[in-house]
Amino acid sequence: MIDLSQVTVAFGGRVVLSDVTLSLQPGDFFFLTGPSGAGKTTLLRLCAGSMTPAQGEVRLFGRPLSEMTSDARASARRRMGIVYQDTQFLDHLSLEENVLLPFTVRGPVDAELRAQAADLMTWVGLGGHMAAPPQTLSGGERQRAALARALLTAPEAVLADEPTGNLDWEMSTPVLMATHDLALIRAAKPLVNARVLRLKDGRLTQAGAAL
Known part of the structure; x- marks a missing residue:
């Protein structure tokens, strides 16, 4: 589904990712850890097709990223959450309107979709904030609202950078989640049979079971 093979990325002569190989398939759940600046966001952007590596290959849904047009990359990203x-939220809209925004730009939103949005907002612990303006929320609450918005599109894969909150993570969609929150990892691992990956000095390794 999303595959990285011997990928290397460098910025200004500094190697951020070195010879990284990763396969994200249906049912997979990975927590991605590592110190600030280790390259976690860079790895997520590679998986999203937002950037290309200096070396190695990225494949999205079976297609080499290097052979995809900008339109094809955008189409692949629409299949992901x-x-x-x-x-990013629009402060003049309510939280509910922001969550539904990917659909309202296409046309009227029906009652069923609004109900699904409400269910997801409850799932992320924000069911009582549907009418709230985004600027009244904490950073963690905005992240959880963004997760609800991403999941509302029924994505084929989920890529998340530092989401927060205690959630029931049971889902069949493959997930790659970057986080510093070890408490979240410890709480969620038994629920989702997650594997923990660690980025350090550009290298990606499987973290120890003690996490």
């Missing part, structure tokens, strides 16, 4: 740290 992507939550970055710099979550």
